[in-house]
Amino acid sequence: xxxxxxxxxxxxxxxxxxxxxxxxxxxxxxxxxxxxxxxxxxxxxxxxxxxxxxxxxxxxxxxxxxxxxxxxxxxxxxxxxxxxxxxxxxxxxxxxxxxxxxxxxxxxxxxxxxxxxxxxxxxxxxxxxxxxxxxxxxxxxxxxxxxxxxxxxxxxxxxxxxxxxxxxxxxxxxxxxxxxxxxxxxxxxxxxxxxxxxxxxxxxxxxxxxxxxxxxxxxxxxxxxxxxxxxxxxxxxxxxxxxxxxxxxxxxxxxxxxxxxxxxxxxxxxxxxxxxxxxxxxxxxxxxxxxxxxxxxxxxxxxxxxxxxxxxxxxxxxxxxxxxxxxxxxxxxxxxxxxxxxxxxxxxxxxxx
Amino acid sequence: xxxxxxxxxxxxxxxxxxxxxxxxxxxxxxxxxxxxxxxxxxxxxxxxxxxxxxxxxxxxxxxxxxxxxxxxxxxxxxxxxxxxxxxxxxxxxxxxxxxxxxxxxxxxxxxxxxxxxxxxxxxxxxxxxxxxxxxxxxxxxxxxxxxxxxxxxxxxxxxxxxxxxxxxxxxxxxxxxxxxxxxxxxxxxxxxxxxxxxxxxxxxxxxxxxxxxxxxxxxxxxxxxxxxxxxxxxxxxxxxxxxxxxxxxxxxxxxxxxxxxxxxxxxxxxxxxxxxxxxxxxxxxxxxxxxxxxxxxxxxxxxxxxxxxxxxxxxxxxxxxxxxxxxxxxxxxxxxxxxxxxxxxxxxxxxxxxxxxxxxxxxxxxxxxxxxxxxxxxxxxxxxxxxxxxxxxxxxxxxxxxxxxxxxxxxxxxxxxxxxxxxxxxxxxxxxxxxxxxxxxxxxxxxxxxxxxxxxxxxxxxxxxxxxxxxxxxxxxxxxxxxxxxxxxxxxxxxxxxxxxxxxxxxxxxxxxxxxxxxxxxxxxxxxxxxxxxxxxxxxxxxxxxxxxxxxxxxxxxxxxxxxxxxxxxxxxxxxxxxxxxxxxxxxxxxxxxxxxxxxxxxxxxxx
Numbered sequence: 001x002x003x004x005x006x007x008x009x010x011x012x013x014x015x016x017x018x019x020x021x022x023x024x025x026x027x028x029x030x031x032x033x034x035x036x037x038x039x040x041x042x043x044x045x046x047x048x049x050x051x052x053x054x055x056x057x058x059x060x061x062x063x064x065x066x067x068x069x070x071x072x073x074x075x076x077x078x079x080x081x082x083x084x085x086x087x088x089x090x091x092x093x094x095x096x097x098x099x100x101x102x103x104x105x106x107x108x109x110x111x112x113x114x115x116x117x118x119x120x121x122x123x124x125x126x127x128x129x130x131x132x133x134x135x136x137x138x139x140x141x142x143x144x145x146x147x148x149x150x151x152x153x154x155x156x157x158x159x160x161x162x163x164x165x166x167x168x169x170x171x172x173x174x175x176x177x178x179x180x181x182x183x184x185x186x187x188x189x190x191x192x193x194x195x196x197x198x199x200x201x202x203x204x205x206x207x208x209x210x211x212x213x214x215x216x217x218x219x220x221x222x223x224x225x226x227x228x229x230x231x232x233x234x235x236x237x238x239x240x241x242x243x244x245x246x247x248x249x250x251x252x253x254x255x256x257x258x259x260x261x262x263x264x265x266x267x268x269x270x271x272x273x274x275x276x277x278x279x280x281x282x283x284x285x286x287x288x289x290x291x292x293x294x295x296x297x298x299x300x301x302x303x304x305x306x307x308x309x310x311x312x313x314x315x316x317x318x319x320x321x322x323x324x325x326x327x328x329x330x331x332x333x334x335x336x337x338x339x340x341x342x343x344x345x346x347x348x349x350x351x352x353x
Numbered sequence: 354x355x356x357x358x359x360x361x362x363x364x365x366x367x368x369x370x371x372x373x374x375x376x377x378x379x380x381x382x383x384x385x386x387x388x389x390x391x392x393x394x395x396x397x398x399x400x401x402x403x404x405x406x407x408x409x410x411x412x413x414x415x416x417x418x419x420x421x422x423x424x425x426x427x428x429x430x431x432x433x434x435x436x437x438x439x440x441x442x443x444x445x446x447x448x449x450x451x452x453x454x455x456x457x458x459x460x461x462x463x464x465x466x467x468x469x470x471x472x473x474x475x476x477x478x479x480x481x482x483x484x485x486x487x488x489x490x491x492x493x494x495x496x497x498x499x500x501x502x503x504x505x506x507x508x509x510x511x512x513x514x515x516x517x518x519x520x521x522x523x524x525x526x527x528x529x530x531x532x533x534x535x536x537x538x539x540x541x542x543x544x545x546x547x548x549x550x551x552x553x554x555x556x557x558x559x560x561x562x563x564x565x566x567x568x569x570x571x572x573x574x575x576x577x578x579x580x581x582x583x584x585x586x587x588x589x590x591x592x593x594x595x596x597x598x599x600x601x602x603x604x605x606x607x608x609x610x611x612x613x614x615x616x617x618x619x620x621x622x623x624x625x626x627x628x629x630x631x632x633x634x635x636x637x638x639x640x641x642x643x644x645x646x647x648x649x650x651x652x653x654x655x656x657x658x659x660x661x662x663x664x665x666x667x668x669x670x671x672x673x674x675x676x677x678x679x680x681x682x683x684x685x686x687x688x689x690x691x692x693x694x695x696x697x698x699x700x701x702x703x704x705x706x707x708x709x710x711x712x713x714x715x716x717x718x719x720x721x722x723x724x725x726x727x728x729x730x731x732x733x734x735x736x737x738x739x740x741x742x743x744x745x746x747x748x749x750x751x752x753x754x755x756x757x758x759x760x761x762x763x764x765x766x767x768x769x770x771x772x773x774x775x776x777x778x779x780x781x782x783x784x785x786x787x788x789x790x791x792x793x794x795x796x797x798x799x800x801x802x803x804x805x806x807x808x809x810x811x812x813x814x815x816x817x818x819x820x821x822x823x824x825x826x827x828x829x830x831x832x833x834x835x836x837x838x839x840x841x842x843x844x845x846x847x848x849x850x851x852x853x854x855x856x857x858x859x860x861x862x863x864x865x866x867x868x869x870x871x872x873x874x875x876x877x878x879x880x881x882x883x884x885x886x887x888x889x890x891x892x893x894x895x896x897x898x899x900x901x902x903x904x905x906x907x908x909x910x911x912x913x914x915x916x917x918x919x920x921x922x923x924x925x926x927x928x929x930x931x932x933x934x935x936x937x938x939x940x941x942x943x944x945x946x947x948x949x950x951x952x953x954x955x956x957x958x959x960x961x
Contacts, residue, residue: 004423006865006868007414011872013869013872014875017816017820017872017873017876018876020816021812021813021816024810024812024813033890033892034891034892035811035889036811036888036891036895037895038738038741042811043736047737050737050745053822053823056823057830060827060830064831064834068859069834070855071838072838073839083765084768084769087763087765088760092760095757095760098756103749103752106726106730107745107749109727109735110730110735110745113730113732113734113735114735114737115667115736116734121666121732121944122732122929123668123669123928124668124669124671124731124732125670125673126671126672126674127671130728134720134721135717135720138716138717138720138721142713142716145713146709146710146713146763149765149766150706150710150765152765153706153763156765157705173619192617193617193619194617194619194624196624203619232699235618235619235620236522236526236529236619237523237526237529237618237620238522238632240697240772242772247769248769249697249768249772250697250699251697251699253633253699254615254617255615255616255618255630255631255632256631256633256699283855284855288854306852306854311850314841315771315773316520317515317516317520317523318523318529319529320441322843322844322845323441323843323845324849324850326850
């Protein structure tokens with residue numbers, strides 16, 4: 001109902017300005033050929049409006065930050081993510097400073113030099129020195145950003161794989177995820193979609209000795225502080241493995257194996273105690289309580305309270321249920337992880353059943 | 354003297370079409386006159402724009418109130434909106450077709466097609482395009498592709514819904530999404546025809562600019578509009594064929610069992626035979642056009658803005674040569690940055706580094722352009738006509754959207770915001786809204802040239818601008834925030850799981866602003882249609898502009914100028930130029946010197 005009212009208000013608003021325009025039009029006299037060209041009165045009015053507009057833009061920026069900066073992702077839960085956040089902050093400060101100054105100049109000049117019959121514009125066509133300055137300043141600043149960015153990127157993407165690195169396959173299909181662990185040997189068995197058959201839904205080559213101890217699950221558990229190398233595979237269409245809390249993302253491409261590596265640094269339990277996360281969970285639960293009341297009033301079941309968990313989302317359009325293709329990620333201590341993995345059936349066991 | 358006479362003979366020779374009798378069909382439908390073709394482009398583009406914007410209104414409604422029912426869905430979407438609930442597949446179809454229509458049909462054909470056709474002959478002093486016939490074919494191919502695109506909306510399984518980037522395998526497999534059946538076939542056919550249309554148009558623009566400039570119109574005396582259209586056409590010729598090849602290969606994969614983009618796929622319970630193809634190849638081919646496309650959309654808007662800002666500031670555009678150099682630099686760089694759409698596609702990370710480097714370089718000419726616009730305003734005598742306000746608005750959104758580009762172009766930062774709403778906000782501001790502002794600015798400025806002296810109502814124009822400006826920032830500024838919260842784009846609803854529940858109210862704010870901005874377009878539409886028939890006639894040169902189009906006949910005649918083609922004696926930006934002793938303007942009492950005016954005795958020559 002409120003939605004309907006909002007739409008109605010908007011439509012009425014549209015009609016109102018339409019009518020206003022008509023009134024303006026009718027109130028204007030005829031004949032004058034210059035009537036549709038801005039005169040000094042228009043220049044004055046719209047000069048002032050320009051000034052007000054830039055203030056509106058500032059106010060919008062300020063309000064959005066004040067009101068909505070609490071929706072941002074919490075601190076990075078991975079090692080490289082800290083570098084990304086640092087680079088992000090520097091870039092953001094930079095673009096905000098540049099944005100605030102240039103927008104001000106643009107609209108302030110629109111206001112200050114609004115046309116008057118008595119005013120004369122300055123014929124000013126060129127100034128090589130000035131242009132040189134504002135070519136060279138972006139060059140220097142961008143060179144700094146490029147170098148910083150490229151170092152960060154290279155560090156993230158060119159990881160060195162050692163014996164300690166844990167290898168996990170992320171397997172995407174319409175519309176869910178599976179994770180395959182290398183098992184005791186930490187080596188993934190060969191796999192291809194052509195081998196999919198019955199319970200072997202990932203198409204693992206069951207004759208491969210490395211495959212026997214592979215473990216396939218649909219909840220990703222990671223030991224904290226250990227480097228994980230993800231090997232991504234897709235069964236059908238493009239998907240993207242997006243782990244926002246770890247600042248990690250890589251597409252899953254049918255026909256090839258893509259990879260991404262990171263080291264988780266904060267366990268799920270620790271993250272739940274992060275003040276930002278506590279605040280976010282609280283707000284979400286308030287919304288859910290309000291929604292539950294409505295549901296209960298309609299005779300439906302109430303929503304369960306939300307508890308924070310890391311998650312893996314699909315972030316490449318992949319079909320009708322793209323919006324709900326996710327997997328829970330649990331980061332835990334090494335002991336907890338070991339206890340959990342022991343519980344899981346190996347591929348050989350799973351196929352025997 | 355003899356050279357002069359010779360020119361006249363040539364001029365007259367160009368004139369022969371003048372005396373043919375025109376029927377309704379040759380004048381309004383299969384017209385070969387560039388002015389009529391430009392109007393055809395504009396009106397077709399606006400019609401497609403109405404569809405595209407209406408679609409965005411529908412999915413904004415869904416995103417703001419995903420759990421509410423709206424009868425409008427059932428009315429407009431039929432079986433996909435049964436009981437007022439939007440089907441997820443039609444949501445994806447709406448975003449796909451919205452993107453396709455806005456990028457190609459409105460901002461490429463509607464903007465570049467309209468103004469290149471209108472302004473190239475008029476501003477360089479030509480009777481018409483190099484080939485009026487090819488020009489006509491170009492429009493009618495565009496019309497045909499529009500018709501096919503609209504038809505695809507009514508296919509039983511639904512229109513294409515794999516996103517406007519139509520990445521295979523999703524776009525190749527009807528088993529994976531219903532829209533990849535007949536809907537996608539029509540999409541591809543429509544786009545193939547569109548590309549043919551665009552190529553014919555572009556070749557025509559290039560040839561016309563190179564060959565048909567009037568006497569005295571050297572390249573450095575061209576208005577920046579023409580430079581922008583000319584370079585845009587070149588980028589189009591370079592990159593559109595690559596999209597055609599991508600589309601053809603995709604058609605082969607879909608219909609003839611080839612494996613260019615498909616390999617190792619198990620879908621709907623069976624393994625496909627395809628082996629050895631790569632979706633990443635498609636991404637390369639697509640973005641080889643897709644990125645230059647951004648500039649195909651944007652450069653004409655920037656060209657239009659350069660002309661309008663200079664005219665309405667009553668000042669020369671600041672740094673004409675730097676502006677031309679920026680256009681050329683942007684055009685060149687635009688063809689070597691496509692990989693920044695693919696940082697996390699699985700391509701080699703070293704390539705990612707290269708594309709980060711080239712991408713951030715493009716910020717330099719863009720910054721030069723922005724600073725030059727601002728300096729053009731400085732100490733001007735700004736005539737704040739609606740076209741001028743839209744041009745200033747363009748510079749504003751170009752800066753805002755361009756700055757977030759510095760973040761997205763940085764491969765390390767792109768990892769976490771790739772395909773989130775941060776990207777959506779960025780490209781809508783920098784190319785969507787900016788190019789639309791350019792389109793509107795152009796329409797307000799050159800309406801009298803299109804409709805024989807009639808002018809758009811300025812007060813409706815002012816309402817249109819301010820409401821749109823507030824609405825556009827109101828939509829896209831908050832959108833960065835939900836992107837930074839990690840919300841992926843193309844999600845039918847953000848409430849399937851709890852994590853994004855707290856973004857619901859931001860989505861409501863965005864949707865309300867979207868409706869306000871949408872309502873403002875109705876004002877424009879009304880203004881456009883009513884002014885077409887009842888608009889007030891203005892003076893011959895309403896904005897006191899220097900360029901040649903205002904010396905042409907107000908009434909549309911084939912050949913543009915009744916007499917001989919005017920000759921050009923100066924660059925187009927002699928606004929507020931003073932005479933030698935600085936006592937008055939070069940032409941006393943007039944703050945502009947048309948390009949046709951020979952150098953005056955009391956005037957110093959500029960270097961152009």
